[in-house]
Amino acid sequence: MISLYLGLAILLIAIVLFIIAGRQRRRAGLPGGRVVYTDTRAWGAVEKPLFDAHLGLTGRPDYLVEQNGKLIPVEVKTGRTPEAPYDAHIFQVAVYCLLVQKTYGKRPPHGIIHYPARDFAVDYTPELESALLDLLADIRRDEHRLNVERSHEDEQRCRRCGYRNACDERLA
Numbered sequence: 001m002i003s004l005y006l007g008l009a010i011l012l013i014a015i016v017l018f019i020i021a022g023r024q025r026r027r028a029g030l031p032g033g034r035v036v037y038t039d040t041r042a043w044g045a046v047e048k049p050l051f052d053a054h055l056g057l058t059g060r061p062d063y064l065v066e067q068n069g070k071l072i073p074v075e076v077k078t079g080r081t082p083e084a085p086y087d088a089h090i091f092q093v094a095v096y097c098l099l100v101q102k103t104y105g106k107r108p109p110h111g112i113i114h115y116p117a118r119d120f121a122v123d124y125t126p127e128l129e130s131a132l133l134d135l136l137a138d139i140r141r142d143e144h145r146l147n148v149e150r151s152h153e154d155e156q157r158c159r160r161c162g163y164r165n166a167c168d169e170r171l172a
């Protein structure tokens with residue numbers, strides 16, 4: 001039951017991140033991500049979710065890789081490879097960077113988003129961390145609302161959206 005509860009919490013966070021990420025990026029000027037080469041042989045699976053009780057946050061990156069004494073979270077995405085990482089994916093990897101720092105006491109300099117055709121390094125800057133903490137505060141403030149306001153008028157975006165079936169605000 002606890003794992004179900006945690007799973008639902010993660011899903012809820014993912015949905016809210018996705019919906020409001022566009023708004024947040026304009027506000028914070030998120031890093032766009034650098035194309036990098038990564039050696040997948042160095043990736044280590046993560047045994048159990050990382051958890052921060054103070055923030056009430058949990059999540060499990062797909063992999064962790066050790067680079068120069070630092071642990072770098074890796075998030076693997078399937079589907080179309082974008083020209084630049086999606087905002088929601090940037091925030092997701094930022095959550096993992098924060099959880100790695102809280103769990104292991106070492107701040108990752110960046111996280112990696114692995115798309116099928118290329119990998120991006122997303123720098124875990126103080127600005128990104130601050131935008132993430134603002135976002136988490138927004139989520140806590142809105143957690144009892146039954147719906148979240150759509151932040152755009154883009155039908156195509158809704159068509160491509162993985163949360164379309166559950167979203168009352170969808171345009172298509």
Ligand code: SF4
Nearest residue numbers: 158161164167169170
């Ligand atoms: S379906 Fe459209 S409005 Fe709903 S979350 Fe997806 S992109 Fe946003």
